[in-house]
Amino acid sequence: MRPAGQTALLEAARQEFAERGFGSASIRNIAARAGMSLSAMYHYYSGKQELLHALLDEGMDRYTAAVAEELGRVGDSPSDRLSAVVAATTRFRGEHAMRSNILLLEERSLDPDRLERYSRRQAEATNYFRDPIDAGVASGDFHTPFPDEARRGVIAMCNAVSQWYRADGQLSLDALIDRHVELALTLVEYRPQRNWSARG
Amino acid sequence: MRPAGQTALLEAARQEFAERGFGSASIRNIAARAGMSLSAMYHYYSGKQELLHALLDEGMDRYTAAVAEELGRVGDSPSDRLSAVVAATTRFRGEHAMRSNILLLEERSLDPDRLERYSRRQAEATNYFRDPIDAGVASGDFHTPFPDEARRGVIAMCNAVSQWYRADGQLSLDALIDRHVELALTLVEYRPQRNWSARG
Amino acid sequence: MRPAGQTALLEAARQEFAERGFGSASIRNIAARAGMSLSAMYHYYSGKQELLHALLDEGMDRYTAAVAEELGRVGDSPSDRLSAVVAATTRFRGEHAMRSNILLLEERSLDPDRLERYSRRQAEATNYFRDPIDAGVASGDFHTPFPDEARRGVIAMCNAVSQWYRADGQLSLDALIDRHVELALTLVEYRPQRNWSARG
Amino acid sequence: MRPAGQTALLEAARQEFAERGFGSASIRNIAARAGMSLSAMYHYYSGKQELLHALLDEGMDRYTAAVAEELGRVGDSPSDRLSAVVAATTRFRGEHAMRSNILLLEERSLDPDRLERYSRRQAEATNYFRDPIDAGVASGDFHTPFPDEARRGVIAMCNAVSQWYRADGQLSLDALIDRHVELALTLVEYRPQRNWSARG
DNA sequence: CATGAATGAGCATTCATTCAT
DNA sequence: TATGAATGAATGCTCATTCAT
Numbered sequence: 001m002r003p004a005g006q007t008a009l010l011e012a013a014r015q016e017f018a019e020r021g022f023g024s025a026s027i028r029n030i031a032a033r034a035g036m037s038l039s040a041m042y043h044y045y046s047g048k049q050e051l052l053h054a055l056l057d058e059g060m061d062r063y064t065a066a067v068a069e070e071l072g073r074v075g076d077s078p079s080d081r082l083s084a085v086v087a088a089t090t091r092f093r094g095e096h097a098m099r100s101n102i103l104l105l106e107e108r109s110l111d112p113d114r115l116e117r118y119s120r121r122q123a124e125a126t127n128y129f130r131d132p133i134d135a136g137v138a139s140g141d142f143h144t145p146f147p148d149e150a151r152r153g154v155i156a157m158c159n160a161v162s163q164w165y166r167a168d169g170q171l172s173l174d175a176l177i178d179r180h181v182e183l184a185l186t187l188v189e190y191r192p193q194r195n196w197s198a199r200g
Numbered sequence: 201m202r203p204a205g206q207t208a209l210l211e212a213a214r215q216e217f218a219e220r221g222f223g224s225a226s227i228r229n230i231a232a233r234a235g236m237s238l239s240a241m242y243h244y245y246s247g248k249q250e251l252l253h254a255l256l257d258e259g260m261d262r263y264t265a266a267v268a269e270e271l272g273r274v275g276d277s278p279s280d281r282l283s284a285v286v287a288a289t290t291r292f293r294g295e296h297a298m299r300s301n302i303l304l305l306e307e308r309s310l311d312p313d314r315l316e317r318y319s320r321r322q323a324e325a326t327n328y329f330r331d332p333i334d335a336g337v338a339s340g341d342f343h344t345p346f347p348d349e350a351r352r353g354v355i356a357m358c359n360a361v362s363q364w365y366r367a368d369g370q371l372s373l374d375a376l377i378d379r380h381v382e383l384a385l386t387l388v389e390y391r392p393q394r395n396w397s398a399r400g
Numbered sequence: 401m402r403p404a405g406q407t408a409l410l411e412a413a414r415q416e417f418a419e420r421g422f423g424s425a426s427i428r429n430i431a432a433r434a435g436m437s438l439s440a441m442y443h444y445y446s447g448k449q450e451l452l453h454a455l456l457d458e459g460m461d462r463y464t465a466a467v468a469e470e471l472g473r474v475g476d477s478p479s480d481r482l483s484a485v486v487a488a489t490t491r492f493r494g495e496h497a498m499r500s501n502i503l504l505l506e507e508r509s510l511d512p513d514r515l516e517r518y519s520r521r522q523a524e525a526t527n528y529f530r531d532p533i534d535a536g537v538a539s540g541d542f543h544t545p546f547p548d549e550a551r552r553g554v555i556a557m558c559n560a561v562s563q564w565y566r567a568d569g570q571l572s573l574d575a576l577i578d579r580h581v582e583l584a585l586t587l588v589e590y591r592p593q594r595n596w597s598a599r600g
Numbered sequence: 601m602r603p604a605g606q607t608a609l610l611e612a613a614r615q616e617f618a619e620r621g622f623g624s625a626s627i628r629n630i631a632a633r634a635g636m637s638l639s640a641m642y643h644y645y646s647g648k649q650e651l652l653h654a655l656l657d658e659g660m661d662r663y664t665a666a667v668a669e670e671l672g673r674v675g676d677s678p679s680d681r682l683s684a685v686v687a688a689t690t691r692f693r694g695e696h697a698m699r700s701n702i703l704l705l706e707e708r709s710l711d712p713d714r715l716e717r718y719s720r721r722q723a724e725a726t727n728y729f730r731d732p733i734d735a736g737v738a739s740g741d742f743h744t745p746f747p748d749e750a751r752r753g754v755i756a757m758c759n760a761v762s763q764w765y766r767a768d769g770q771l772s773l774d775a776l777i778d779r780h781v782e783l784a785l786t787l788v789e790y791r792p793q794r795n796w797s798a799r800g
Numbered sequence: 801c802a803t804g805a806a807t808g809a810g811c812a813t814t815c816a817t818t819c820a821t
Numbered sequence: 822t823a824t825g826a827a828t829g830a831a832t833g834c835t836c837a838t839t840c841a842t
Contacts, residue, residue, distance in 0.1 A: 023223025153357035423623025553757035
């Protein structure tokens with residue numbers, strides 16, 4: 001378990017970074033929001049950069065956990081796996097908009113060392129999409145002639161959610177997820193192979 | 201024609217904002233990059249915000265001009281128009297990555313007044329995509345059941361280009377544009393209607 | 401005649417100095433208020449200090465003229481002359497509050513050279529009060545044992561008008577003048593000498 | 601007790617404001633005079649305005665304390681009370697010329713919020729003069745037909761001390777105080793009532 | 801663990817003024 | 822006369838960070 005102070009600090013930093021961007025954020029405000037002294041903050045994190053890095057790490061932890069959980073629920077078919085990843089990503093972007101925006105926008109504010117560490121994790125996350133798409137193309141389930149660009153397109157579509165989706169709008173998140181799954185499958189040109197055995 | 205000083209200033213600000221983000225950018229650096237004194241900068245622009253606003257405006261000017269030009273080259277059919285918009289947008293994001301990143305990422309750094317002015321322009325730009333897609337759905341050329349989400353998906357795919365595309369990579373921008381056009385048409389489920397009469 | 405530009409400039413400077421004080425006043429605002437360019441302003445006055453000095457001089461011109469005029473209307477008796485000076489000063493402070501406040505408060509903002517020139521004029525103005533009071537004491541009309549302090553008291557009473565008097569208040573300026581004259585005569589302990597000849 | 605840093609800061613600010621006026625004063629100079637860094641200054645006071653406000657408050661504290669003490673020494677009669685207030689005020693203006701000048705001249709430099717708070721205190725201070733004068737008029741001890749203007753005159757006379765009095769001049773402060781008391785009583789036309797019964 | 805004091809560099813901005821035209 | 826461009830210093834203030842306690 002993380003100490004309560006740390007949690008409050010991360011939440012405060014998340015808000016501050018999300019609202020103003022890393023560069024304009026002030027660690028004084030963050031400490032104040034978290035209800036602690038500036039020095040107390042330095043006790044937990046060694047500086048602004050460390051705070052950002054912790055935030056990105058924590059966000060990435062949660063995201064990968066969410067995707068892994070969803071993947072655990074479905075079978076091995078490329079379409080199922082792609083659907084699960086799209087669903088999990090869309091849901092995460094919608095439910096954790098602040099977290100997601102920081103993940104997506106503030107990466108560039110990391111100093112070189114931390115950026116390197118973080119970029120590796122991010123590259124791995126890309127594989128959540130790459131693996132099923134490449135597998136689907138290989139298996140003949142997906143007929144897109146441009147798997148790389150399709151992958152980027154699907155990812156971009158999902159990621160954008162955290163910038164425009166509002167929970168109080170007309171479209172429920174569940175409905176949006178369904179549509180994103182369908183659109184993703186459309187984009188990769190999923191056409192299930194007809195055969196005698198199983199699954200239609 | 202804009203005075204030379206202003207142009208240099210905008211270019212310098214573009215670099216600085218793109219590299220560090222608005223919040224972390226220093227107007228001292230900007231002035232230095234533009235080869236002028238801090239006070240000279242204030243002679244042209246009334247402050248950091250004004251510089252950002254000018255940059256966003258100028259970027260939007262160029263983008264809309266690029267789209268308009270491309271649209272001028274094609275016919276009225278929804279598929280042609282959507283293709284033109286996708287092509288123009290993809291090209292712009294690829295050729296003007298810095299400009300685009302600022303347009304896409306730094307909007308939030310505008311103060312409320314300037315944001316309002318700018319948001320109106322941005323909303324209009326969305327119509328470049330909305331109009332042909334809605335028209336295509338109405339005419340029966342596009343069969344997507346989710347035109348709104350498809351539109352967001354296409355836009356996101358195009359916009360993402362400025363974040364990942366490198367001119368020195370393996371894929372030429374022209375090739376990418378072709379693929380994006382195909383992917384966009386796939387996403388909206390474009391299926392040309394067959395009929396006896398000629399189609400323009 | 402002063403050129404129109406100069407007049408507008410002085411009026412603008414008067415407002416600016418009166419509202420914010422010399423130190424906080426900005427010559428940019430002054431030029432803007434006067435509807436002229438910064439450079440045009442420098443054409444008339446060589447700087448902020450010069451502007452202040454011109455303002456003090458102009459104010460002093462008007463004040464001495466007002467006192468002289470009032471003195472011209474009355475006889476030679478100390479009480480008449482003191483009354484005239486008190487009346488003229490009170491009126492001037494009430495009618496030209498901005499002018500007066502600058503005269504009274506911004507003297508210290510003058511640089512040493514200009515201060516010396518101005519202080520001489522101010523010392524002379526003090527004599528408007530000193531002369532009749534000393535004369536009245538000498539003649540036996542005024543019985544105050546403390547002519548110097550009484551003089552300072554009368555001057556302070558008159559000067560204060562520009563800080564508290566509001567034309568739209570309950571007391572008319574004419575009424576206030578009458579009262580100030582009476583109070584001044586009370587303070588110097590004016591008791592007209594009874595004698596066989598003339599004036600009661 | 602105030603920390604030593606704060607005291608030094610107030611003293612430095614007092615000098616700087618008194619010499620140059622609030623607008624021309626530089627917080628850098630103030631910090632330097634107080635022998636501390638600019639940031640240390642901000643640790644104690646949140647800005648230039650706060651410094652001014654603290655100064656005005658502190659000055660007002662001391663003034664009211666001085667008047668209260670003097671009032672505690674005398675009886676209830678209007679003449680005694682007015683004399684005490686005049687004496688205390690004259691002494692304060694003479695002994696604390698810098699403090700007084702700031703109190704009297706820099707009020708206008710306060711921002712609206714702080715001005716409101718301060719103005720309330722200042723209005724109360726006026727009552728030190730108003731109360732005995734009105735009481736004296738009511739009781740028949742003072743015969744002035746213009747108690748309001750007389751009050752303003754007395755206050756102005758006392759306040760002016762901080763602008764002209766020099767401790768190294770010919771007149772001792774104690775002598776000046778005696779004269780001011782006499783002049784004030786003269787101005788309100790104090791004539792003690794003769795009666796058979798004793799008066800407390 | 802936690803704090804308040806302190807630092808020095810840096811921030812965006814405004815200043816009064818000068819100068820070439 | 823009159824102007825817009827340009828300057829360099831100074832403004833009030835905030836920054837992330839350190840340190841003694």
